[in-house]
Amino acid sequence: MNSSLLKIRTPEGIVFSQLLAGPVTRFLAWFIDVMCILALLETLGRLLILLQFVSSNLAGAVYTLGYFAISIGYGMACEWRWRGQTIGKKLFRLRVVDAEGLRLQFNQIVTRNLLRFVDALPAFYFVGGVACWLSPQCQRLGDLAANTIVIRNPRVAQPDLDQLSAGMFNSLRHYPHLAGRLRQRVSPLEAAIALQALLRRDEFAPIARLELFRDLAAHFRAKVAFPPEATDGITDEQFLRNVADVIYRTRANNRIENLAA
Amino acid sequence: MIIDLQRFIVAERPTWTELERLLNRLEAEPASRMSLEQLEHFHLLYERTAADLARITTFSAEPETRRYLENLVARAYGEIHETRDRPGRRAPLTWFFQTLPQTFRRHVRAFYVSLAITLAGCAFGGFALALDPTAKPVLMPFPHLLQDPTQRVAEEESATQDRLAGHKTSFSAFLMTHNIRVSIFTLALGMTWGVGTFLMLFSNGIMLGAVTADFIRAGETKFLVGWLLPHGAVEIPAILIAGQAGLMLALALIGRGARVPLGARLRAVSKDLVTLIGGVGLLLAWAGFVEAFLSQYHEPIIPYPAKIAFGLIELGLLFLFLARSGATQRPPP
Numbered sequence: 001m002n003s004s005l006l007k008i009r010t011p012e013g014i015v016f017s018q019l020l021a022g023p024v025t026r027f028l029a030w031f032i033d034v035m036c037i038l039a040l041l042e043t044l045g046r047l048l049i050l051l052q053f054v055s056s057n058l059a060g061a062v063y064t065l066g067y068f069a070i071s072i073g074y075g076m077a078c079e080w081r082w083r084g085q086t087i088g089k090k091l092f093r094l095r096v097v098d099a100e101g102l103r104l105q106f107n108q109i110v111t112r113n114l115l116r117f118v119d120a121l122p123a124f125y126f127v128g129g130v131a132c133w134l135s136p137q138c139q140r141l142g143d144l145a146a147n148t149i150v151i152r153n154p155r156v157a158q159p160d161l162d163q164l165s166a167g168m169f170n171s172l173r174h175y176p177h178l179a180g181r182l183r184q185r186v187s188p189l190e191a192a193i194a195l196q197a198l199l200r201r202d203e204f205a206p207i208a209r210l211e212l213f214r215d216l217a218a219h220f221r222a223k224v225a226f227p228p229e230a231t232d233g234i235t236d237e238q239f240l241r242n243v244a245d246v247i248y249r250t251r252a253n254n255r256i257e258n259l260a261a
Numbered sequence: 262m263i264i265d266l267q268r269f270i271v272a273e274r275p276t277w278t279e280l281e282r283l284l285n286r287l288e289a290e291p292a293s294r295m296s297l298e299q300l301e302h303f304h305l306l307y308e309r310t311a312a313d314l315a316r317i318t319t320f321s322a323e324p325e326t327r328r329y330l331e332n333l334v335a336r337a338y339g340e341i342h343e344t345r346d347r348p349g350r351r352a353p354l355t356w357f358f359q360t361l362p363q364t365f366r367r368h369v370r371a372f373y374v375s376l377a378i379t380l381a382g383c384a385f386g387g388f389a390l391a392l393d394p395t396a397k398p399v400l401m402p403f404p405h406l407l408q409d410p411t412q413r414v415a416e417e418e419s420a421t422q423d424r425l426a427g428h429k430t431s432f433s434a435f436l437m438t439h440n441i442r443v444s445i446f447t448l449a450l451g452m453t454w455g456v457g458t459f460l461m462l463f464s465n466g467i468m469l470g471a472v473t474a475d476f477i478r479a480g481e482t483k484f485l486v487g488w489l490l491p492h493g494a495v496e497i498p499a500i501l502i503a504g505q506a507g508l509m510l511a512l513a514l515i516g517r518g519a520r521v522p523l524g525a526r527l528r529a530v531s532k533d534l535v536t537l538i539g540g541v542g543l544l545l546a547w548a549g550f551v552e553a554f555l556s557q558y559h560e561p562i563i564p565y566p567a568k569i570a571f572g573l574i575e576l577g578l579l580f581l582f583l584a585r586s587g588a589t590q591r592p593p594p
């Protein structure tokens with residue numbers, strides 16, 4: 001597998017990326033689907049016990065046809081009903097999509113599922129797994145034939161910018177010319193690093209958190225020299241929160257919020 | 262300059278929410294259609310959200326909002342730029358009597374190749390058995406075919422009990438599903454650049470040729486034709502059509518002489534492959550039914566001429582269906 005991202009450029013010149021699912025995640029999703037198929041077959045078998053009293057011949061025929069329909073049709077039916085997802089894929093937040101970002105077609109779903117016959121060879125999807133591993137877009141042979149990819153949709157939460165000391169005193173704001181200079185000198189990447197560090201601060205181990213905020217605070221202190229009365233007596237983390245507040249919130253924005261309230 | 266993220270989100274969120282609502286509705290009701298005004302509004306929302314994505318990518322590396330917008334733009338892009346026919350409710354009879362035969366005829370050269378490979382296999386199997394009768398277990402590795410043909414015919418014709426009594430339906434279901442699996446496998450092996458499809462067709466041909474030669478050598482031609490023709494008249498062409506589909510897939514994969522990318526070539530044949538394999542499934546369901554309920558019964562229960570006539574009528578109808586059905590209608594886009 002060469003890359004975990006597929007970038008698509010629209011005719012309008014906008015680039016968006018899709019996070020490709022790796023072979024291991026896909027294998028786990030497939031394992032869940034196999035369990036679902038077995039559960040459906042077990043249910044069918046139990047239901048047919050009643051039919052056996054009427055005709056064991058008919059019950060045998062219905063089970064054979066049911067086994068065939070469930071084992072082949074499960075993937076097709078789920079992916080068509082849930083727009084590229086099966087139960088296993090739902091659990092692992094995977095989705096089958098068109099390789100060019102277009103709408104997934106019924107033909108594509110059928111083709112990729114029929115090609116499982118080859119991908120599953122000789123056992124446990126060995127051929128499909130190897131193809132997936134070697135393919136630049138992590139496609140098994142069925143995906144290649146159907147021109148589809150499997151993407152991962154991690155849970156996307158809206159950014160909670162209220163964590164950036166909303167309504168709290170910010171000593172840096174007493175120096176609007178220096179705050180403006182800070183906004184001018186900080187690059188988007190540096191700003192994003194500060195924001196992410198603050199949003200994920202609870203995920204760090206205590207010592208790592210102290211070290212990280214110490215380094216980041218030192219980096220931003222070097223950008224603009226605020227007077228000591230603005231920076232003395234506050235922790236590195238508080239300083240960084242004030243910096244992010246200056247960068248990501250303006251007074252105009254605060255006015256908008258106040259008006260909205 | 263850093264974008265004022267929160268102000269940006271507050272200002273633009275209504276656009277994103279509305280686009281998301283429209284996308285959810287489109288995805289929940291694939292058959293729904295929008296009016297021109299709704300389409301223009303949808304396009305406006307898409308363009309504005311795409312522009313927001315461009316802004317946030319350029320000015321702020323905030324990954325969560327970017328990922329959210331990417332997701333929205335990706336979904337809307339698929340709806341706006343898709344030019345292929347939106348799947349709707351199709352009439353099964355139109356599909357069967359028009360789309361299927363038209364698709365078959367459009368790729369009939371692949372069918373001829375499939376037929377030629379099978380005939381080559383037949384010739385090889387027949388010739389090999391005639392040359393070396395002891396090779397029978399190798400050429401036909403199935404216990405019920407290893408018996409001496411004359412002895413088998415004598416046993417079948419003198420049978421007083423119906424050996425399929427009580428499990429004809431389940432036997433029929435087994436034949437249907439087994440043959441459909443083999444056909445799908447033959448199609449899927451097209452992904453081996455056609456090598457697997459070739460081997461499947463050739464090995465089928467070898468067995469068919471060897472069985473034919475075995476019964477002809479034993480002077481049991483009438484029994485053979487009466488036994489194979491009722492179901493074989495449909496089953497063998499169905500396997501050949503599956504081979505045709507496999508070869509189409511291989512041809513798209515190889516792309517010899519084509520100047521379009523691999524993805525576009527495969528996309529072009531995808532719909533036709535599904536149509537052909539759907540037709541194969543129906544043909545094999547019929548063949549499985551006939552094989553269980555008719556082919557296994559011989560004289561004196563059913564006279565051979567009746568069985569042969571039935572098989573010939575089937576073959577003629579199938580030929581007419583594939584050659585003429587839907588010929589006057591315009592093919593689908």
